[in-house]
Amino acid sequence: QSALTQPASVSGSPGQSITISCTGTSSDVGSYNLVSWYQQHPGKAPKLIIYEVTRRPSGVSNRFSGAKSGNTASLTISGLQAEDDADYYCCSYAGNYILVFGGGTKLTVL
Amino acid sequence: QVQLQESGPGLVKPSETLSLTCTVSGGSVGTYYWSWIRQPPGKGLEWIGYIAFSGITNYKPSLKSRASISADTSKIQFSLNLNSVTAADTAVYYCASRTGTNPWWFDSWGQGMLVTVSS
Numbered sequence: 001q002s003a004l005t006q007p008a009s010v011s012g013s014p015g016q017s018i019t020i021s022c023t024g025t026s027s028d029v030g031s032y033n034l035v036s037w038y039q040q041h042p043g044k045a046p047k048l049i050i051y052e053v054t055r056r057p058s059g060v061s062n063r064f065s066g067a068k069s070g071n072t073a074s075l076t077i078s079g080l081q082a083e084d085d086a087d088y089y090c091c092s093y094a095g096n097y098i099l100v101f102g103g104g105t106k107l108t109v110l
Numbered sequence: 111q112v113q114l115q116e117s118g119p120g121l122v123k124p125s126e127t128l129s130l131t132c133t134v135s136g137g138s139v140g141t142y143y144w145s146w147i148r149q150p151p152g153k154g155l156e157w158i159g160y161i162a163f164s165g166i167t168n169y170k171p172s173l174k175s176r177a178s179i180s181a182d183t184s185k186i187q188f189s190l191n192l193n194s195v196t197a198a199d200t201a202v203y204y205c206a207s208r209t210g211t212n213p214w215w216f217d218s219w220g221q222g223m224l225v226t227v228s229s
Contacts, residue, residue, distance in 0.1 A: 001171070003154070036215035038155070045204060045219040046155065057217060089155050093214045097168035104154040 001094045004029065004102035011108040017078040020105045022090030023071060028100055030071035034093035037066060037075045040104075041086045050075060077107070085109040112137035114205050114220035122199075122227050128192040132205030132220055139163070139181040139188050143213035146179060146190045148201040149222070156201075160213045161188055168213075195227045 038046035159169035206216035
């Protein structure tokens, strides 16, 4: 299983919205609604922000939303805030009891 | 929500075995799913594998021949052994858990532990 494909970097100004894509294949993202997203600040452990494509854990801001179309999942962050400046990783079930992560996207809040 | 803490040697020699333990508080390894994930310096996350409450394990195919995850329910710990290590195994190793009916995302993470492979 190959890593899912994410853009290396995205940027936006405070208050704007950005979307991060996560492209897989028909064997992973395209076949299962088991995509999750994680936020990671430097030197910290990742934090779950989206699971099952669109669901938010308790306590996660509703500024974070997820979607999927075909083999591509996406994470949208609306109303960008300085604290959103972090790395973001997607992850998908890939069948045969295997998980695969994306390469990560660095979000810069300008 | 469970709390997780990794422990073990921070330096391992090439060709030897990397052994890490994750101590669980606020939960039991006799329930749910317990995973290991690693992150080489400056790079992305890589799933290593998991152990289920039933004792069933599954691993990333490319690591399956070298990795072993086990659990000690009496000590509320689970462990990772990775043998025949090389410099490419240098990474921050995270233990993580999924307190639900499947292991396909991680709702709790340890703080991570850097393991360096070097002579």
